[in-house]
Amino acid sequence: MSMASLAGADGYGTKVKQIAARYGIYIAFAVMFVFLSLWSPWFLTFDNILNILRQCSINGIIAVGATLVIITGGIDLSVGAIVALAAVSASSVAHPDSYPVIVPILVGLAVGALCGGVNGFIIAKGRIAPFIVTLGMMTIVRGASLVMSDGRPVINLSDEYNTIGGGYLWGVPLPVFLFIAVVLIGAFLLHFCKFGRHVYAVGGNELAATVSGLNVGRVKLGVYTLAGLFAGFAGIILSSRVMTGSPAAGAGYELDAIAAVVIGGTSLAGGTGAILGTVIGTLIIGTMNNGLDLLNVSSYFQQIVKGIIIISAVLLDQYTKNSR
Template structure:
């Protein structure tokens, strides 16, 4: 029973350690400190998206628009960052504001207008992408300030700044989910929405708030990515929602809501980042990488369904 417990609760972590071992044996350079920090820098984008997605999925929802919100936030941040007279935090706040606005719209449409999350966020995926193309005329936005470029491309010592950003976001999300009543309300809404209403939880507010949080973190991811690639890209964030959802599910958060682990999401993010980096070092075709990730997502959902049926 103890073995079964550890396999059920730590399967993703065990899988991550096995991946690191396998890639390390096949390609010793995989374990070089520079490559380790490169993996962490790359994982930071999906880490921010997946943290927000965890809250959404815990309420039995889904957010297909995070990639497009990332793109829109990055473009508007880049447009402001072209003005080198402004301090670095101004374009950052603009990116966060765009994410907050678009995420709030998602939450209002879903919670107050009763539009299914799949439909609402699918619509926002298209709307946000259209806004991005209109704002940038579908062209890159270069010439960003040097201070702004440090957000995604700089280091503190040898540690990339994005790692600290994700760590801070994780800490805030951890406190929200496990240290105050809000977190219990999130779990309650996802576990049994009818019981949550009867117990006095403002269900509409909770649902609205998780999409708002998801939007803010997608906006922050857009700022970090734009800074890292040194320009605003209209196509940035395309299909990023797939990796975010995969990380959340692999980390042990149930798609049916009410059950999940924030630390598991981070482990899921690292599994995807390690897999991408390792397969790139092995020169595996990007097409095969898509197939492999698709299989992993389906397998994670199957495991989630099996575990849920046993409860």
């Protein structure tokens, strides 16, 4: 083979790798969507599409916060437990004729932000690995939700509160609009604010960011507080949707959020990622779960498929990095 042919082959291979790195998740989502549309007659219906969007909204809200954390090179395993504590806390003051609906909303958001802030403070000031801190916080917060509720779900919630997660606007579930609002906030903070540039700088090279005068501790405190805030918001939506504040809520949600972020192209090593990619990753997981349910695939196998997808996404990330 001539040198020109080899150069052409290398150029073609490089172009394929670039396309795979930039558009791989979009292509995968499109292929999955078309396959399920052809395989199941119930998939491509208006009600089912709304159902997918409703199911994606809660995981997507948590995933937006997880994106900020992972871009800094961190991880947050406590968000699922924060969902439960926020749900129980908000539901405890959301009974009929007790408080205006704004009160349980503020309580849930405050609980989430406080838990996230404690995570960020310990990680920044104590210089402890985020995995250890958030793992411990996950246990503490889950226990706190059980203590607060005495191990029983909080019921008898007001109609105004239940509307947050169960209401509709123009025929579309209200959680979908709330998800869109959180995505816009996250995208604005990450891509159009100085704070976002600092987040990328910390994840890209923390030492260089520190030497350049950036307050790394403040950035970490900010991203973990936002992650907790969004998890608290997700807890409010979840409890109002099911009309119950359960201390068992949110179990495994942290893994789904991390999966959505990684599938969306955010590197676990930090420094790279985008909110749009996280949205696509969330839709991929939600669509996959819905499609496998329609195809009567056991939930046990669904966990296997989800794990394979996560590992494949990480391998693809490493492959594209090594090939640059």
